[in-house]
């Protein structure tokens with residue numbers, strides 16, 4: 001079992017829950033990182049006594065070092081990589097948000113670390129390259145180097161234990177449907193930030209909560225599943241399951257379907273990733289089946305939540321398309337949370353950027369970062385241009 005971990009993004013929703021799980025399991029946290037939230041990072045470090053601390057925003061370096069003069073204190077992108085590759089760690093939990101998670105995942109794998117991956121944007125943008133790197137890198141214990149934390153992918157990963165990959169016919173990803181399930185585009189014109197951040201079943205960071213509301217989160221998860229489980233997007237279905245109890249399913253060639261069920265609580269997939277291939281005896285929250293009256297499933301509304309359709313198209317086209325989709329969406333969500341554009345604008349602007357995009361081949365991480373930067377600039381030009 002994992003004994004020592006570093007947590008990238010320890011001050012976020014997944015980061016904080018990972019600390020909870022690590023404490024419960026008696027796992028030592030040797031490294032922590034935050035972007036700007038130096039107060040919470042200091043509090044976490046006082047409690048956990050890690051060896052290495054990183055604050056990405058360099059203006060907080062001095063205050064962090066002042067509080068921990070005897071620790072390794074680092075800052076910036078280079079500092080983040082030092083935590084991702086910290087020699088004493090057995091496993092790196094990547095709980096960063098956005099494409100900022102890509103390079104740390106790559107560097108951790110190259111350094112021979114196992115990565116518990118919550119940061120889905122790593123595979124959305126870098127799936128092809130990560131797959132190539134993984135094929136050249138083998139763990140000493142021959143277990144996978146990349147373990148999913150995203151609840152759906154953890155569910156699928158658990159369903160696949162002991163199964164032969166060639167017997168998998170289809171992956172069925174469940175989606176809550178978000179706060180606007182059942183609504184039509186005309187109902188969404190006037191929704192505000194507060195409405196969007198009211199997720200019906202999960203309590204998560206702001207960016208992924210907005211993504212759940214547009215359903216692009218599920219589109220990203222289709223791409224994430226393609227790389228985690230070596231499937232084409234045509235073999236990955238999405239089904240709306242408003243209760244968020246069935247976290248995803250695998251259909252086999254004989255027609256059998258396996259599923260993983262639990263309450264919507266990320267501490268279970270985090271715990272599984274930290275203990276894999278074992279299971280902890282610490283129960284996160286036992287599921288009381290007789291109290292759950294209904295488990296329902298319905299088709300997604302691709303017309304209203306059309307970014308899900310666009311995401312499937314980008315998944316199929318591959319190469320630069322998923323990178324541009326992610327970059328445009330990250331910018332759109334930022335603008336939305338700053339109240340500069342509306343909710344439906346997120347969907348319309350991202351669609352426009354994708355419609356105008358022409359494929360670029362992706363051969364390296366550098367290519368990804370350049371395509372990402374270019375797409376963000378195009379997004380800004382589009383929005384600012386329309387405003388003026």
Ligand SMILES: NC(=O)C1=CN([C@@H]2O[C@H](COP(=O)(O)OP(=O)(O)OC[C@H]3O[C@@H](n4cnc5c(N)ncnc54)[C@H](OP(=O)(O)O)[C@@H]3O)[C@@H](O)[C@H]2O)C=CC1
Nearest residue numbers: 009011012013014034035036037096100118119120204205
């Ligand atoms: N939350 C959830 O339940 C789930 C999340 N995920 C995925 O997990 C990842 C993390 O999500 P979540 O925990 O909700 O996100 P949060 O926004 O809550 O946390 C993000 C963390 O990353 C840090 N961070 C933000 N931007 C940067 C940057 N540019 N460079 C370095 N560090 C940065 C933040 O630091 P600071 O606090 O200082 O800003 C924070 O520690 C996402 O990819 C999400 O899609 C997947 C399934 C469920």
Ligand SMILES: CC(=O)[C@@H](O)[C@H](O)COP(=O)(O)O
Nearest residue numbers: 150151175176177178212217
């Ligand atoms: C908890 C988790 O894994 C999220 O990705 C979740 O799936 C979001 O909910 P939606 O199903 O609404 O996208």
Ligand SMILES: [Mn+2]
Nearest residue numbers: 150151152221
């Ligand atoms: Mn998920």
